[in-house]
Amino acid sequence: MSEKLWIFDTTLRDGEQVPGCQLNTQEKIVVAKALEELGVDIIEAGFPISSPGDFNSVLEISKAVSNPIICALSRAVEKDIEVAAQSLKFAKKGRIHTGIGVSPYHIQYKLRSTPEDIIARGVAAVKFARRFVDDVEFYAEDAGRAEPDFLNKIIEEVIKAGATVVNIPDTTGYTLPEQYGAIIASLKNNVPNIDKAIIATHCHNDLGMATANTVAGVQHGARQVEVTINGIGERAGNTSLEEVVMAIKCHKSIPVHTEIVTPRIYNTSRLISKLMNMPVQPNKAIVGRNAFAHSSGIHQDGVLKHRENYEIIDPKDVGVGESTIVLTARSGRAALKHHLDALGVELEGEALREVYEEFLILADSKRDIGRKDLMGLVGKFVTDSNFIELGKVTYSSNGTIQAQVEMKIGDESHTSTAHGNGPVDAVLKAIDKIAKPAVELEEFLIQAITHGSDDVAKVHMRLIKGDKPYYGFSSHTDIVLASAQAFVDALNKIPVKEYATA
Numbered sequence: 001m002s003e004k005l006w007i008f009d010t011t012l013r014d015g016e017q018v019p020g021c022q023l024n025t026q027e028k029i030v031v032a033k034a035l036e037e038l039g040v041d042i043i044e045a046g047f048p049i050s051s052p053g054d055f056n057s058v059l060e061i062s063k064a065v066s067n068p069i070i071c072a073l074s075r076a077v078e079k080d081i082e083v084a085a086q087s088l089k090f091a092k093k094g095r096i097h098t099g100i101g102v103s104p105y106h107i108q109y110k111l112r113s114t115p116e117d118i119i120a121r122g123v124a125a126v127k128f129a130r131r132f133v134d135d136v137e138f139y140a141e142d143a144g145r146a147e148p149d150f151l152n153k154i155i156e157e158v159i160k161a162g163a164t165v166v167n168i169p170d171t172t173g174y175t176l177p178e179q180y181g182a183i184i185a186s187l188k189n190n191v192p193n194i195d196k197a198i199i200a201t202h203c204h205n206d207l208g209m210a211t212a213n214t215v216a217g218v219q220h221g222a223r224q225v226e227v228t229i230n231g232i233g234e235r236a237g238n239t240s241l242e243e244v245v246m247a248i249k250c251h252k253s254i255p256v257h258t259e260i261v262t263p264r265i266y267n268t269s270r271l272i273s274k275l276m277n278m279p280v281q282p283n284k285a286i287v288g289r290n291a292f293a294h295s296s297g298i299h300q301d302g303v304l305k306h307r308e309n310y311e312i313i314d315p316k317d318v319g320v321g322e323s324t325i326v327l328t329a330r331s332g333r334a335a336l337k338h339h340l341d342a343l344g345v346e347l348e349g350e351a352l353r354e355v356y357e358e359f360l361i362l363a364d365s366k367r368d369i370g371r372k373d374l375m376g377l378v379g380k381f382v383t384d385s386n387f388i389e390l391g392k393v394t395y396s397s398n399g400t401i402q403a404q405v406e407m408k409i410g411d412e413s414h415t416s417t418a419h420g421n422g423p424v425d426a427v428l429k430a431i432d433k434i435a436k437p438a439v440e441l442e443e444f445l446i447q448a449i450t451h452g453s454d455d456v457a458k459v460h461m462r463l464i465k466g467d468k469p470y471y472g473f474s475s476h477t478d479i480v481l482a483s484a485q486a487f488v489d490a491l492n493k494i495p496v497k498e499y500a501t502a
């Protein structure tokens with residue numbers, strides 16, 4: 001069995017330092033429980049001295065979760081450490097994380113101190129923290145830019161003082177993987193008592209190196225990684241949990257394993273994104289909406305023949321469900337046939353070639369080819385009695401909010417009304433009442449394109465039918481209409497044969 005790699009999640013502390021991402025105590029408890037279910041080993045729950053709200057959150061999280069170690073951050077300051085200890089009083093397993101800056105910049109310009117004094121303060125902080133808990137982690141802030149001999153010395157001294165974990169942050173995201181790996185190797189080779197503590201990585205993404213540096217740290221002997229969901233964190237963010245966990249799972253040559261329940265990754269990512277109002281970039285590794293979407297013909301043909309031709313991770317393994325084949329002007333016949341098959345239209349040979357040529361002309365003029373477009377192309381072969389066409393959409397707010405939607409499903413006209421807690425909710429409920437497939441709306445993102453008051457809203461939706469995801473897009477100056485169109489766009493992508501599935 002390989003060695004255990006401890007997963008230390010700091011979404012609720014470093015992640016929450018992102019402007020606009022602050023959470024209240026109740027929301028933090030929801031996140032902490034999700035992290036517990038995900039299988040993280042340590043939850044850094046906050047920086048208790050920073051505010052009464054953060055203190056209370058650490059206190060309440062300590063009561064709400066029982067498996068992970070709950071960690072509270074502090075400076076190398078007695079008052080901070082005392083408050084951190086109080087916030088952990090209900091934790092079944094509590095850890096104090098204390099430390100101080102160790103680079104020449106931090107020592108001279110931030111702390112206005114000397115190297116000798118910094119060692120003394122670090123040692124005193126660890127000894128003081130050990131009065132309250134047995135599990136004390138020391139962070140050597142800005143270790144990425146520290147003098148190597150000084151870093152080795154302070155780490156040796158804090159371990160003597162009782163640190164059980166030594167955290168080597170690349171606080172400014174400065175190092176390259178080779179350099180960061182060499183820092184960890186130097187600690188392993190030169191600090192006599194290093195085996196008495198676990199070495200932790202804590203990398204920032206200022207140069208886009210956070211994951212690579214973290215993995216390099218593990219390859220050189222680190223056994224705890226400090227990470228956040230979706231890689232959120234101060235400035236350009238922290239190392240992303242999902243990237244490191246999956247890199248380790250994919251590369252058996254790295255002699256460690258984690259206890260992360262990887263199929264929970266996607267839902268945890270979306271929970272954080274939703275609660276923190278922080279969209280996940282579409283091309284984000286593992287959890288971005290394009291991470292398992294294939295849009296060019298050679299790739300699509302390859303994936304359809306054998307998924308692993310173009311996927312190193314099974315999307316089910318991270319909770320995404322299924323890969324998607326997106327029709328574009330770069331698609332080939334294999335992808336077109338795949339989509340037509342899903343619509344119940346089986347074309348081969350000359351008929352397929354004929355439709356493909358028309359498809360290419362259309363795809364050159366349109367970014368996204370939907371079911372209506374496809375049915376238009378194959379109309380002479382088949383009729384689509386399930387296609388939804390959105391008609392007039394009206395809504396009013398007179399005490400209660402009500403929406404009315406006119407739709408055509410195949411050749412039949414329908415009108416539906418519904419109430420909601422807002423116009424978007426009412427309109428989607430009205431559509432849902434008469435649209436045939438029952439779906440779960442899992443993700444709903446509205447983005448302004450230019451930020452002016454005359455802006456166009458861009459809507460992205462992810463619906464779940466059975467266990468498969470379907471995506472809808474739209475943009476409009478009216479966000480209610482854009483939302484309705486995106487919903488119908490996604491509904492129209494569901495193959496008829498899937499309507500009956502749960």
Ligand SMILES: CC(=O)SCCNC(=O)CCNC(=O)[C@H](O)C(C)(C)COP(=O)(O)OP(=O)(O)OC[C@H]1O[C@@H](n2cnc3c(N)ncnc32)[C@H](O)[C@@H]1OP(=O)(O)O
Pocket residue numbers: 017047049050051074075076077099100101110111141171234
């Ligand atoms: C690298 C990281 O990400 S660490 C986590 C960052 N997170 C935060 O800063 C959020 C929480 N912070 C806070 O709420 C506040 O900054 C507090 C409560 C910690 C301190 O507030 P204030 O007392 O008003 O100090 P202020 O924030 O202005 O300045 C920080 C002080 O801490 C000192 N300091 C910074 N890091 C450390 C440390 N690790 N150990 C000891 N002192 C430190 C600074 O030198 C500065 O001291 P000075 O005023 O004597 O120059």
Ligand SMILES: CC(C)C(=O)C(=O)O
Pocket residue numbers: 014073139140141142167169170171172202204
């Ligand atoms: C407090 C430490 C671990 C930190 O966040 C950093 O150095 O980036």
